[in-house]
Amino acid sequence: MKRAACHGLLPLFVRAVSTAAKVPTYDRRDGDNFLALSRTRTAEWWHDGRMSRVTCDLTISLDGFVAGPNQSLADPLGEGGELLHRWQFEEPESNTDALKGILAAGAYIMGRNMFAGPGRWDEDWRGWWGEEPPYHAPVFVLTHHPRKPLEMQGGTTFNFVTDGIESALTQARAAAGNKDVAIAGGAQAARQYLSAGLIDELRLHIAPIVLGAGERLLEGVTNLNLEPTEVSGTRLVTHVRYRVIR
Numbered sequence: 001m002k003r004a005a006c007h008g009l010l011p012l013f014v015r016a017v018s019t020a021a022k023v024p025t026y027d028r029r030d031g032d033n034f035l036a037l038s039r040t041r042t043a044e045w046w047h048d049g050r051m052s053r054v055t056c057d058l059t060i061s062l063d064g065f066v067a068g069p070n071q072s073l074a075d076p077l078g079e080g081g082e083l084l085h086r087w088q089f090e091e092p093e094s095n096t097d098a099l100k101g102i103l104a105a106g107a108y109i110m111g112r113n114m115f116a117g118p119g120r121w122d123e124d125w126r127g128w129w130g131e132e133p134p135y136h137a138p139v140f141v142l143t144h145h146p147r148k149p150l151e152m153q154g155g156t157t158f159n160f161v162t163d164g165i166e167s168a169l170t171q172a173r174a175a176a177g178n179k180d181v182a183i184a185g186g187a188q189a190a191r192q193y194l195s196a197g198l199i200d201e202l203r204l205h206i207a208p209i210v211l212g213a214g215e216r217l218l219e220g221v222t223n224l225n226l227e228p229t230e231v232s233g234t235r236l237v238t239h240v241r242y243r244v245i246r
Contacts, residue, residue: 052176053200054169056183056190057102058217059084059237060204065214066187073117076128078214084207087237094234098205106179107172108135109165111189112143115158121147127158135184138175140168142189165192187215194221194244202226202242 060066061084068078077084087095112118116125127133132153140159147160161168172181183193193199218224226242233239 052106052173052178053180054183054193054198055101055105055180055201055203056185056193056199057098057203057205058185058187058190059087059207060217061207061209061211063210063212064216064218065211066185066217068211068214071215078211080209080211081214083209084211087205087207087234091234091236095237095239097232098203098237098239101203102182103134103136104180105137105182106176107137108139108182108184109168109172109189109193110139110141110184111186112141112145113188114184114186115141115143120145123147126150126152132156138172139184140172140175142168165189165196165198169193169198187217187219190217191219191221194218194224197244197246199244202244204240204242206238206240207236208238 058066065081066084067076068081071078071081075081088099092099115127116122127150133139133156136155138157138159140161142165143160143162145160146162149160150158152158159171161171169181183190183199190199194202225245227245228240229243230241231239
């Protein structure tokens, strides 16, 4: 079966992340970790016990696209978009901390197109991830079409929010408790939250490819001021963590 992700970072199938793995370090004998990148601030990729934040993890190309051209239900990442996520499947052990950070939130928010295609609901559609999605937490889906909550195996419940991004965030904060709320994607949802000044931390996972066209993450986003706080990487990805300055 084809492995892919839907606009945002989480792939259709997420491999188990070993809790014993460490942050990848540079060793010239190890071709998977040839990027000798230093961290500018000591920090963990997962929640560290501080006040709940709103975070956003997205994998992008060097030219800023989160998906290639000609996206469809059959090819949700568009032409060439699957190459963005090679690091999750081919180097999971070397990127353990980044993967932990993605899956550490207490609640998630995603756009309608990340959960399914546009239009009215097909009530038989239960998402791209099978019966046990990788979130294991409440997920709030932005949509114009009402739908009853959808409970899945493993603790994930998809809740469908029709009254806007701020309502979704309020509900997600209540569900997350003292854990972070993650904007899971896709690009349109991320742009809305960035433009509204509602994201505290942006984590970009930059794949060394050029797509040339498709869905660009920051299209139309203005007045965005970012401070890089952490950089790490491997052969297939560079992780850059930014604090959003307001």
